[in-house]
Amino acid sequence: MKKEALLYDKLPHGEVQCRTCQRRCTIAKRAAGWCLTRVNEGGTLYTRIYGEVSSLSINPIEKKPVFHFYPGSRWLSLGSWGCNFRCPGCQNWDIAHWKGEDFEKGSYLAPEDQVDMALRHGCLGLSWTFNEPTIWFEYTLDTAKLAKKKGLYTNYVTNGFITEEALDLLAPYLDVYRVDIKGFSNTTYKKIAHITEFRSILKVAEKAKDYGIHVEVVTNIIPGFNDDDIQLRSIASWIKKSLGPDTPWHVTRFYPHLKLSHVEETPIATLEHARKIGINNGLRYVYLGNVPGHDGENTYCYNCGALLIKRYVFDVVENKIRKGRCPECGVTIAGRF
Ligand code: SF4
Known part of the structure; x- marks a missing residue:
């Protein structure tokens, strides 16, 4: 519409x-x-895309991935068409690399219908995901306002290229900001996202944090693009200094795709190394993604090392956190549980 x-x-x-x-x-x-x-x-x-839905599903919040905001809860996930990036290895290129074609009839979903659908299916909130939610701004804002009135949470799964003024309007109605940090140099962002300056993305993420929004960071590690120690250390240091050591950092495995079909999938050793860099730089929660069954999917207490949440892919197998605390040493675990 x-x-x-x-x-x-x-x-x-x-x-x-x-x-x-x-x-x-x-x-x-x-x-x-x-x-x-x-x-x-x-x-x-x-x-052109107000209310135009390309994809819709109900998923656990772990799929976004978000690990410290009501683990195991079900969320209605929706996406539209197009993107403000054209990542050469995009997994959702069929909707994100939209070329402006007409929509199929019946793809419109009114904000109130989206909210009703989430409530009817017992979802805790709404995730705008699959393509970049910023370009769906007007619709996500209207729906977020309605969602808050009905007691639903809201989540932006974003590349972080939103303007500060757009975030200012959205922030009162947004609970979770799951942001990609694709690297830590203009060269990397130019190669992956075709933009020349990436630091403004950091600034908006810091602003989201200042607004009190729950922030989690994802870096999809692509061999030869962003897997060097300098960038990984810089991302970890920035998270610690600007978002806080409790901010979860997900380092996820890249699988060859689209224009990056020639690039190898990320070796698990690289992801483990990135995790070590995060922890050595003071981050308390660094997770591995897209490696089913790996220990790096689990949450451990940063203070005593106790296993707190055992996961398998997107499922929470066991959650031992009690009233936001470690059951062994009693330390507070950041997030909502
Ligand atoms: S500035 Fe506006 S028109 Fe340009 S890419 Fe971003 S959302 Fe689209």
Whole structure:
């Protein structure tokens, strides 16, 4: 459904500037922005994807991955079309690399229907995921407001390229900000995401933290792109210093895909090494992802080493945390349990 965009400026000669994501596209009359989801019609900017759902499923929150926010809870997960990145190894390229085609009839889901669906199926919250939720901003904001009224939590699974002003509007209604940090250099971000400056992504994540939103970080480790010690150490140090040592960091395995089909899958030893770097740099919770059955899926007490949550892939096999504390030494475990 087409709807007027919330964050944009009108410029001379009928142009508009979108302020939804950090590309801040200047869009000429009858043209679309970089993501193709926003179009300038007669000097008014419209989103084309309001309520247009490409994917919908109910998953445990571990699938996002989010490990410290009501482990084992069920969430309604939804995505739309398009993205403000074009990652060459994108797993969801069939929806994220959308080229602006028309939608199938019946793909529209009103905000109130999304909320009702989540409640009917006993979900704890809504995750906007699969493609970048920022470009679905107006819809996720409307739905988040409604979700809060009905007692649901909300989760953005994001590449973090949202503008600060968009986050300012969303933050009062957002509970979880699961952000990708794809590397720690402009060169890496240029290769993976086709952007020239990545530090603004860090700044917005810090702002989300300042708002009191629960933040977890994911780095999909791609051999030859972001698996060097310098970048891994830098990510870990930034998380500790700017988001806090209790912030979970998920280092996940890359599988060859799309334009990166020639790249090998991440060796498990590389992921274990990254985890060690995270822990040695003061992070309390560093997890391995996409390695079923690995010990790095579990949560251990940072203080006494007791096993707190045993996981298998996306399932919580056992959760020993009691009232947010380790049952062995009593230390508080960060998050919501
Ligand atoms: S949301 Fe789309 S149109 Fe707006 S700035 Fe980002 S890429 Fe450009």
